[in-house]
Amino acid sequence: MPDVTGPGLRVLFCGINPGLWSGATGHHFARPGNRFWPALYRAGFTPRQFRPDEQGELLALGLGITNVVARATAKADELTADEYRTGGLELAERVTRLRPRALAVLGIGAYRTAFGHRHAAVGRQPDDLGDTQVWVLPNPSGLNAQWTTSRLAEVFRQLREATSQI
Numbered sequence: 001m002p003d004v005t006g007p008g009l010r011v012l013f014c015g016i017n018p019g020l021w022s023g024a025t026g027h028h029f030a031r032p033g034n035r036f037w038p039a040l041y042r043a044g045f046t047p048r049q050f051r052p053d054e055q056g057e058l059l060a061l062g063l064g065i066t067n068v069v070a071r072a073t074a075k076a077d078e079l080t081a082d083e084y085r086t087g088g089l090e091l092a093e094r095v096t097r098l099r100p101r102a103l104a105v106l107g108i109g110a111y112r113t114a115f116g117h118r119h120a121a122v123g124r125q126p127d128d129l130g131d132t133q134v135w136v137l138p139n140p141s142g143l144n145a146q147w148t149t150s151r152l153a154e155v156f157r158q159l160r161e162a163t164s165q166i
Contacts, residue, residue: 001070018067
């Protein structure tokens with residue numbers, strides 16, 4: 001699945017990996033029930049709730065999307081630790097090349113495994129990637145039911161407010 005990236009990004013959102021629905025459609029966070037698009041809107045990143053097929057419009061807002069691992073799966077738990085670690089190295093290279101103001105990894109477990117930070121928690125991380133702030137936000141998948149859309153929107157809003165001041 002192609003990344004949605006370009007120069008001058010304010011935030012590069014990073015999913016764990018494409019789900020089968022996203023892999024089939026070619027659109028990030030495409031499965032009905034995924035809360036990425038509603039959370040993005042409710043947090044004030046977008047002027048309205050975008051559909052997955054409008055993902056290219058994020059670039060004009062300084063937003064992009066990529067994944068830690070490119071392989072599509074039904075569930076993230078089908079990925080191996082080696083895939084996460086390799087994906088983390090490749091993601092760090094992408095961030096170094098693109099230089100977004102912030103990287104937001106959408107999945108605590110994915111971030112912990114990909115970057116070897118076993119005790120990472122939701123929010124801004126103490127270690128940046130070069131000039132890029134690193135944030136960890138909850139996975140917006142409908143499978144992550146403990147995080148409601150309202151709660152997701154609140155942590156997305158914290159990221160938006162922080163990156164508006166950089």
